[in-house]
Amino acid sequence: MGEKGHMILRRPRRLRQNKAVRALVQETHISVEDFIYPLFVMEGEGDPEAVPSMPYVNRHTISSLVSECEESFALGIRAVALFPVVPVERKDDRGTEALNPDCLILRAVRRLKSVLPELVVVSDVALDPYTSSGHDGVLNEQGTDVDNDATVEILAKMSVVQAEAGVDWVAPSDMMDGRVKAIRKALDSAEHSHVSIMAYSAKYASAFYGPFREAVGSQQASGQSYLDKKTYQLNPANIRESMIEASLDIEEGADILMVKPAGAYLDILCRLREKTKLPLAAYQVSGEYAQIHAAAQQGWLDLQAVRDESLLAIKRAGADLILTYFAKDVARELA
16 A cells, blocks of 8 residues: 555566566567677787787787687677778878788688688778878878768778678778768679678767777877867767768668767667667777776776676667677677
């Protein structure tokens, strides 16, 4: 009986009273099939190299990359996203190494597909690992901004060489205008219509990317402690702008849309889920991963509990696919 003798008819706590009941009515579930595992690959042989700002994350040689992917595949992870650590001496102002048919990332793709043909390999399409500026495209003559159309031309060619190496999905992360259409046209013209495009449709000019840029060396190449990419990445204050970008990517032929970062942009993810029937991906980026680990190392947060809650929130907001550095750890626990 409630106040003044009135009976309480609806008691939502009845469905929270024990673990079994809570499990039966749980609305959102994380499974290993949700994950795309981001991995860094570097030149050399032998053991991987730790990324200092990202605990338990490594830069892999091709041989250690294969071993990591074999272990992950055995745990049920079916997709990986590869990011190259390009030596400084191979960077230039036009990112020409990206079109080298024997470049690091293409050698890694070919090796992976020969060993694990059923693994879905996703390749990054952007020039920031390859340019001496650390920007996602080539700079204009004044060196003051990225030249959109010149960059798109290179990205289309880059996608074709990646497809020829055996990638399953290309993932343009550059945020140039018109790049999805150009990439789709180039792939189809080169008889790679089977290759999917996972477009970084809502990639924000976020402060959460620092550890990633350290890992791939784009920040160090530029000689800057902070790379300003605000002329092409989205303003964190804007929602409608991301909806415009997503609409354009859909029109231009994207197969999957992505929101990046994930945790601070769940509202964007939710809006996109209402807008489209296409699969949605969300990238729990390096800064999100690093801050959870940092707080856990101080004893301020429970690592596993916060990790799992953060992934559930991303899935609950509408993501079909989650790129996360936690993928292998969670897969191991789910196995």
